[in-house]
């Protein structure tokens with residue numbers, strides 16, 4: 001009888017320890033990211049969108065959802081056999097190999113944080129909540 005009670009109290013203590021951990025994973029509710037479109041070649045004004053993220057979802061998922069819900073945002077990509085989705089065009093502006101133009105993926109982490117250039121593409125990058133994703137039309 002004693003041992004049953006010991007096990008029961010051990011289990012409830014373990015549960016109390018686990019529950020806050022699970023809740024802080026923020027698996028529920030929307031996470032928002034910002035998506036800023038920059039054209040460094042035409043110098044067209046920047047456009048900024050807000051996109052919903054699922055918990056630890058990939059950037060491509062958030063971009064697809066934004067495209068489905070906002071008719072002002074459109075993009076296309078090609079499928080690379082090794083690296084997956086390559087962002088080809090945003091809002092009708094496409095990279096052209098002969099002109100050495102492409103869409104670069106940059107990320108500003110946190111408010112006024114540093115801008116990084118991820119070493120993976122839109123199919124692998126997992127944004128953090130409050131990241132500002134910068135899609136920059138530029139030259140290589």
Ligand code: B12
Nearest residue numbers: 080083084085086087102103104105117118119120121140
């Ligand atoms: C040249 C190059 C580019 C050029 C390609 C221009 C061209 N048409 O030649 C440009 C500047 C466009 C480029 C862009 C990017 N690149 Co790049 N690129 C390379 C590099 C140095 C050589 C590729 C190559 O010529 N291979 C030889 C040819 C014969 O093989 P290929 O299969 O035909 O090559 C094609 C693919 O590599 C493709 N490609 C190039 N980069 C990327 C990135 C992604 C995500 C995809 C799907 C395809 C792709 O373009 C090549 C030409 O068509 C490699 C590193 C390396 N040493 O391999 C990185 C590399 C492939 N790139 C990489 C990355 C991360 C990017 C960017 C996402 C960077 C960014 N943050 O913006 C962007 C793509 C953004 C987008 N629009 O989706 C990573 C991919 C890693 C991964 N697992 O995702 C690599 C491995 C470098 C690294 N950081 O480790 N890249």
